[in-house]
Amino acid sequence: MLGRVCAIRILQAVPTLLGVATLVFFLLHLVPGDPVDALLGESALAADREAMRHALHLDLPLIQQYTSFLGGLFAGDWGNSIVDGRGVFALIMERLPATAELAAFSLVLALVLALPLGYWAARHAGSSKDYAAMSFSLLGVSIPNFWLGPMLMLLFSVTLGWLPVSGMDAPGSIILPAITLGTALAAILSRMARSSWLEAMSSDAMRTARASGVSEQIIWWRHAARLAAVPVVTMFALQLGAVLGGAVITETVFDWPGLGLLTIEAIQRRDYPLVQGCVLIIAGFYVLANLLADLLGLWLDPRQRHGG
Amino acid sequence: MLQTMMQTAGRTVFVLLAVPLLVLIFALLLNVDGHAVDLDAILAGVSGAHPLGTDALGRDLLARLAEGLTLSLSVGVTVVLLGSVIGISVGVTAAWMGGWVDALLMRVADIVLSFPGILLAIALAAMLGPGVENLVMALVAVGWVGFARLSRAQVLALKHAPYVEASQAGGSSVGYIATHHLLPNIAAPLLVEASFGLAAVIIGEAGLSFLGVGVQPPAASLGTMIKEGTSLMLVEPLLVFWPGLILFMVVMAVNLLGDRLRDRLDVKSESADV
Numbered sequence: 001m002l003g004r005v006c007a008i009r010i011l012q013a014v015p016t017l018l019g020v021a022t023l024v025f026f027l028l029h030l031v032p033g034d035p036v037d038a039l040l041g042e043s044a045l046a047a048d049r050e051a052m053r054h055a056l057h058l059d060l061p062l063i064q065q066y067t068s069f070l071g072g073l074f075a076g077d078w079g080n081s082i083v084d085g086r087g088v089f090a091l092i093m094e095r096l097p098a099t100a101e102l103a104a105f106s107l108v109l110a111l112v113l114a115l116p117l118g119y120w121a122a123r124h125a126g127s128s129k130d131y132a133a134m135s136f137s138l139l140g141v142s143i144p145n146f147w148l149g150p151m152l153m154l155l156f157s158v159t160l161g162w163l164p165v166s167g168m169d170a171p172g173s174i175i176l177p178a179i180t181l182g183t184a185l186a187a188i189l190s191r192m193a194r195s196s197w198l199e200a201m202s203s204d205a206m207r208t209a210r211a212s213g214v215s216e217q218i219i220w221w222r223h224a225a226r227l228a229a230v231p232v233v234t235m236f237a238l239q240l241g242a243v244l245g246g247a248v249i250t251e252t253v254f255d256w257p258g259l260g261l262l263t264i265e266a267i268q269r270r271d272y273p274l275v276q277g278c279v280l281i282i283a284g285f286y287v288l289a290n291l292l293a294d295l296l297g298l299w300l301d302p303r304q305r306h307g308g
Numbered sequence: 309m310l311q312t313m314m315q316t317a318g319r320t321v322f323v324l325l326a327v328p329l330l331v332l333i334f335a336l337l338l339n340v341d342g343h344a345v346d347l348d349a350i351l352a353g354v355s356g357a358h359p360l361g362t363d364a365l366g367r368d369l370l371a372r373l374a375e376g377l378t379l380s381l382s383v384g385v386t387v388v389l390l391g392s393v394i395g396i397s398v399g400v401t402a403a404w405m406g407g408w409v410d411a412l413l414m415r416v417a418d419i420v421l422s423f424p425g426i427l428l429a430i431a432l433a434a435m436l437g438p439g440v441e442n443l444v445m446a447l448v449a450v451g452w453v454g455f456a457r458l459s460r461a462q463v464l465a466l467k468h469a470p471y472v473e474a475s476q477a478g479g480s481s482v483g484y485i486a487t488h489h490l491l492p493n494i495a496a497p498l499l500v501e502a503s504f505g506l507a508a509v510i511i512g513e514a515g516l517s518f519l520g521v522g523v524q525p526p527a528a529s530l531g532t533m534i535k536e537g538t539s540l541m542l543v544e545p546l547l548v549f550w551p552g553l554i555l556f557m558v559v560m561a562v563n564l565l566g567d568r569l570r571d572r573l574d575v576k577s578e579s580a581d582v
Contacts, residue, residue: 015415016418019418020419024431138567143556143559143560146515146518146531146535147556151552154545248426249518249519252519264430267430267521279428279431282423
């Protein structure tokens, strides 16, 4: 049963990925006027314009451009960067490890902060402690990361001199970017942990456990935690993808040489094939993270398997 | 206890909005041009003429903050209005029609949701080119989906309610049913979605402008001001502090308002995921 439902979900992700690739393809064709004009300026020589059109395959019929784009994706040929001529796929792969490292640190940080905070808030639900914890969470979702980053830099790098300002070479350089990226995630996860724990605690199963004389500590940590874990784990998996979107801004703030910064650099240089590639890979990871969240939900909560 | 918390939340909203409101009021009273370059007053400190000082081109910081804040709020409200009209129309149509129309519209929504929102907005804004109109288009292209999914889920739940079926049997048109029976009954969760959407759009506008794909200089946006301030952070930290603080306070107030609305209207956030 589980295997069949999982297989259906995996198959359902295929058209979504295809849709993502289609939308990314049409992004290049959204450029108002001619992308070649945008790249070279309207005063460029006709020969240069023609060469550029050929390099971007814009001289081919649209449907042919689309099919060769899709074919190229499967064959690993994602086109070449206009700026330095190197393969888009290779450029992306070069930057991917830095983003993976930042995302991993941020997610771990978010979990370490969110779970105790969510538990604490749930345990003291309705009290001033709960209110304080949830205020912190509200603060976390409201603070723009492109402001939090510079503020952390000012305090910890400029004023106190404890941590490097930017880049990823100096020791400890990941701390500030990880806090910047992880704060909003921690806020979202702590809210989810609190509400899931409270919901689990109000279930019939917990009432029965209480009536059978099971200690409060065991109910909270063994029985309720297991029920509460389902939405939290699902949300965590969803955040795996969302963190890549957030990385675009965080990497720009801290000059962190990952995929996010590459995307912004490509946008600034109007390197459209590279923009396409970056957007595609981030969206691809996002779809896979959503799929993972779905599969984890199915695995952890048998009730979902019957929901289709 | 819950009531006390909600009262406290209400007071907090007022406190949070006090500073941005003061900025707007003082800027109106002083009536300084935020675009007027004064090379004799570069990075000037606090004075009677410039209550919050000036930026790297000698422009009045308070006037620019007021301009940026006005822009953030107007972009936010425009995007939420457009996004909600498009999203609700799509969601109600999908739920009411069902079949292939529903499948098609929801697949489109799924594809948009397959991107991290900010990334799609960045890519669209970058491809469409700089400017406020394109920024609004990019944010609407991402923002309508939440309303569509939510209104679809709500209408699906109401579609077979006795009063809707009775109205249908009585010969009411689809438009009449939608405006007189469906929309009034799904307004509460949509209002909550709109308030959280407003906070997200305000941050989104500033974020896109920060990255250079939104509002362009010399126009002031809180995002471009943070960007400009970051490059001068070592010389004058207040240039990055003020726009960020104003942005943060407005977003937090709107989020808190959304929380309060949700509690008041007793809306379950899960309804959006049906």
